[in-house]
Amino acid sequence: MSLLDAYEKTKQELNVTPEKLTEITDHFVSELNKGLSKTGGNIPMIPGWVMDYPTGQETGDYLAIDLGGTNLRVVKVSLLGDSKFTYEAEKYPIPVPMRTGKSEDLWNFIADSLDTFVKKHYGSRGSSMAKLPLGFTFSYPASQDAINEGVLQRWTKGFDIDGVEGENVVPLLQDAINVRNTPVEVVSLINDTTGTLVASKYCDPETIMGLIFGTGCNGAYYDVCKDIPKLEGRLPDDLLKENSPMAINCEYGAFDNEWAVLPRTKYDIQIDQESPRPGQQYYEKMIAGYYLGEVLRLILLDYYSQDLIFKDQNIKPLQVPFAMDTSFPSRIEQHSAPFVEGLFLDSFNIKTTEEERNIIHDLCLLIGTRSARLSVCGIAAICKKRNYKAGHCASDGSVFNKYPHFKERAHEALNDIFQWNCDPKDYPITLIHAEDGSGVGAAVIACLTEKRLLANKSVGTIESKL
Numbered sequence: 524m525s526l527l528d529a530y531e532k533t534k535q536e537l538n539v540t541p542e543k544l545t546e547i548t549d550h551f552v553s554e555l556n557k558g559l560s561k562t563g564g565n566i567p568m569i570p571g572w573v574m575d576y577p578t579g580q581e582t583g584d585y586l587a588i589d590l591g592g593t594n595l596r597v598v599k600v601s602l603l604g605d606s607k608f609t610y611e612a613e614k615y616p617i618p619v620p621m622r623t624g625k626s627e628d629l630w631n632f633i634a635d636s637l638d639t640f641v642k643k644h645y646g647s648r649g650s651s652m653a654k655l656p657l658g659f660t661f662s663y664p665a666s667q668d669a670i671n672e673g674v675l676q677r678w679t680k681g682f683d684i685d686g687v688e689g690e691n692v693v694p695l696l697q698d699a700i701n702v703r704n705t706p707v708e709v710v711s712l713i714n715d716t717t718g719t720l721v722a723s724k725y726c727d728p729e730t731i732m733g734l735i736f737g738t739g740c741n742g743a744y745y746d747v748c749k750d751i752p753k754l755e756g757r758l759p760d761d762l763l764k765e766n767s768p769m770a771i772n773c774e775y776g777a778f779d780n781e782w783a784v785l786p787r788t789k790y791d792i793q794i795d796q797e798s799p800r801p802g803q804q805y806y807e808k809m810i811a812g813y814y815l816g817e818v819l820r821l822i823l824l825d826y827y828s829q830d831l832i833f834k835d836q837n838i839k840p841l842q843v844p845f846a847m848d849t850s851f852p853s854r855i856e857q858h859s860a861p862f863v864e865g866l867f868l869d870s871f872n873i874k875t876t877e878e879e880r881n882i883i884h885d886l887c888l889l890i891g892t893r894s895a896r897l898s899v900c901g902i903a904a905i906c907k908k909r910n911y912k913a914g915h916c917a918s919d920g921s922v923f924n925k926y927p928h929f930k931e932r933a934h935e936a937l938n939d940i941f942q943w944n945c946d947p948k949d950y951p952i953t954l955i956h957a958e959d960g961s962g963v964g965a966a967v968i969a970c971l972t973e974k975r976l977l978a979n980k981s982v983g984t985i986e987s988k989l
């Protein structure tokens with residue numbers, strides 16, 4: 524077999540046809556419903572306890588933190604009403620060993636960063652002032668019986684810290700904050716997708732869902748309380764009477780963990796088996812930023828083992844797991860084939876021929892296209908489930924923002940599923956860039972929660988203390 528033959532085979536394997544997209548989407552719809560049922564399913568479908576649509580008129584000052592896959596962000600948000608806001612944010616990179624380190628190190632790191640931020644932005648007023656309300660964006664699957672709690676179901680995106688799964692993370696953080704006497708109280712815990720949904724709806728009423736295509740992938744949308752069978756018998760009367768909406772954090776990265784429809788390749792299987800949580804997040808492991816560079820690396824190692832590429836070279840640096848993050852395929856696609864030469868020399872001390880560079884470039888195109896096409900199955904499934912015929916899908920995350928052509932490819936795939944067959948600029952359902960979910964979204968949610976509490980409205984199940 525030649526390198527070109529091997530590439531052609533990979534091309535077949537990574538191709539997702541319109542028929543496959545439709546098959547996946549239909550299965551996805553039934554899995555979303557299963558997740559809301561009493562027995563549950565693979566997709567957690569977590570009620571996020573946001574039971575109001577923002578009007579754009581919310582006002583007030585809030586703090587927010589976002590524990591994502593790569594950075595901790597601390598944000599000071601002022602909601603000004605009229606869909607307007609201002610904010611100041613700081614990023615604190617999460618040290619890589621912390622992802623698999625000790626629980627207390629993580630909470631101490633967050634509390635220290637928060638303390639530094641409060642001192643810098645509020646100065647000496649810090650310790651004497653009333654406690655600042657904080658919205659905590661925790662971008663991992665966390666079960667919630669109320670807006671101010673979140674029990675981590677399992678780590679994703681390469682995190683693996685003992686002693687946190689099964690725990691309510693709000694007191695873990697609050698205790699670390701209290702030790703430092705930082706005047707902050709965690710009032711709400713939200714997922715990044717729920718934040719994205721609410722922040723975008725604060726600014727754009729046509730928003731129908733909030734999506735993250737970043738280190739991980741996930742989506743949130745508004746359902747209706749009475750249509751959530753697993754909450755039957757657990758909902759306070761006011762929510763039932765008012766027929767309240769309910770934001771749902773789907774956690775659909777876990778779609779198809781039983782592997783019924785996804786066109787997984789041997790590379791996807793290997794990524795899963797070598798991950799800290801095999802058997803979980805099958806969908807996410809095929810499309811999210813944490814894994815796209817790894818797919819490319821595994822394909823290249825496979826070709827190398829067949830003596831098809833990098834012949835007679837020492838490729839040790841490339842044999843290190845996750846040696847290429849997603850910026851590799853993304854930059855290669857952006858800069859075209861000749862860019863591969865310097866990149867592989869500088870990063871791995873590997874020389875490439877022109878044919879190899881062209882093939883590596885084309886592989887990046889295939890990996891990015893597969894990611895975008897599979898990504899829209901979650902969107903299409905939510906639209907089918909809620910019968911949305913038009914609207915804006917507020918999207919954020921490094922893959923959406925940085926991987927070349929993601930949006931165009933996603934739109935093309937949506938058209939493959941819905942067969943609009945009109946000019947792309949007239950597609951009724953489109954991906955648009957989201958407002959800052961973890962900052963503005965967390966602030967709007969904290970504000971909506973305060974209002975509900977003041978009005979004596981529920982913000983959790985009948986068993987919750989709120």
Ligand code: BGC
Pocket residue numbers: 661662663664679680714715716735737738739740741742774776807
């Ligand atoms: C997490 C979700 C999160 C998504 C995007 C996934 O790995 O489970 O909670 O929304 O990544 O950040």
